[in-house]
Amino acid sequence: MHTFGYRANALLTLGVTILALMCAMASFSDNFNLPSPSAQVQVLNVNWFQKQRNGNDEVSLTLNISADLQSAFTWNTKQVFVFLAAEYETTQNALNQISLWDAIIPSKEHAKFSIHTTNKYRLTDQGSNLRGKEFNLTLHWHVMPKTGKMFADNIVMTGYHLPEDYR
Amino acid sequence: MDWQGQKLAEQLMQIMLVAFAVVAFATGYAIGSFQMMILIYAGGVVLTTLVTVPNWPFFNRHPLKWLDSIEAEKHPKPQPQQPSSVSKKKSSKK
Numbered sequence: 001m002h003t004f005g006y007r008a009n010a011l012l013t014l015g016v017t018i019l020a021l022m023c024a025m026a027s028f029s030d031n032f033n034l035p036s037p038s039a040q041v042q043v044l045n046v047n048w049f050q051k052q053r054n055g056n057d058e059v060s061l062t063l064n065i066s067a068d069l070q071s072a073f074t075w076n077t078k079q080v081f082v083f084l085a086a087e088y089e090t091t092q093n094a095l096n097q098i099s100l101w102d103a104i105i106p107s108k109e110h111a112k113f114s115i116h117t118t119n120k121y122r123l124t125d126q127g128s129n130l131r132g133k134e135f136n137l138t139l140h141w142h143v144m145p146k147t148g149k150m151f152a153d154n155i156v157m158t159g160y161h162l163p164e165d166y167r
Numbered sequence: 168m169d170w171q172g173q174k175l176a177e178q179l180m181q182i183m184l185v186a187f188a189v190v191a192f193a194t195g196y197a198i199g200s201f202q203m204m205i206l207i208y209a210g211g212v213v214l215t216t217l218v219t220v221p222n223w224p225f226f227n228r229h230p231l232k233w234l235d236s237i238e239a240e241k242h243p244k245p246q247p248q249q250p251s252s253v254s255k256k257k258s259s260k261k
Contacts, residue, residue: 001173007220011180015212018188022208025192026201075199146201 026076027148033074039067039139039155041084047118049130049167057130059123059162065101065139066114072143072153073108080105081142086123087156088135098123100137132164172226180219187211 001007047060065084072080083102090096100119105111140154168176187208195204 001177002168004220004222007176007180008216010177011184011212011216011220014181014184015215018184019208022188022192022204026195026204029196075196075201 023147027145030074030076030143030145030148030151033071035069035071035153037067037069037072037141037153037155039065039157041065041137041139041157043137043160044116046163046167049163049165051128051166052124055128057125057128059119059130061100061119061123062117063101063119064114064116067139068112069105069141070108070111072141072151073111074145076145076147077108078144078146079107080111081144083140085138085140086135087138088133090125090127090129092127092129096125097138130162131166133162135160135162168222168226169229169231171229176219176226180215183211183215183218187215 001010042064043061044064045062047062049057049059052058063084067082069080069082081102081104084100086096086098086100088096099121100123101117102120103115105113137157137160138154139157140152143151143153145151188211191204191207191211194207195201
């Protein structure tokens with residue numbers, strides 16, 4: 001501590017160490033937040049349901065997605081990435097996951113939303129297994145923190161059916 | 168900066184930084200604002216820098232009192248009595 005440089009160095013070192021500790025504590029404090037989000041998805045219409053030339057089934061859906069993810073936000077949350085996936089089982093694969101729609105929620109004020117949309121990404125099967133298929137719609141979200149650990153969770157909504165015939 | 172001043176500067180630095188960190192974290196958590204925590208802590212670091220890094224006069228209140236040179240000449244520093252034995256030891260090692 002005898003010269004200007006040594007004092008500046010000591011202050012900088014301790015200052016950054018304490019800052020890292022504060023960030024770690026902020027990340028740890030996220031564990032005390034127990035979110036209770038809700039989500040509902042309605043399939044309003046099957047716009048088309050066809051077999052592509054290569055033999056894969058493709059569906060276009062009109063969806064109404066409403067969700068309340070406000071409780072997932074804490075003081076250490078930068079943004080929440082949310083996506084809706086269709087999940088179903090085929091003889092080839094025990095779990096098929098197809099992302100239909102996604103969004104980035106920048107703040108808590110935007111975390112309660114209701115959106116009317118067609119699927120943003122194509123719902124295409126590997127094969128032609130979709131006729132009469134029962135599927136789940138799962139809302140996944142990833143909570144991206146300002147510092148520390150990222151949290152991920154989802155809500156599974158069951159009981160959706162695709163039509164028996166192409167249209 | 169004298170010895171007492173150095174001790175004071177180090178203690179001041181540590182106490183101030185930890186105190187500002189505690190206040191910043193508590194405030195940020197209470198009002199739910201990460202930005203406020205960072206701002207308070209940044210302000211604290213700047214203030215601590217201004218207080219402890221420059222060589223302020225209050226760090227120099229306990230100057231060392233050296234003996235006068237005349238006083239030192241009256242009591243000469245004792246010289247080593249057997250310089251020959253030391254050199255023998257060194258040479259024996261070689």
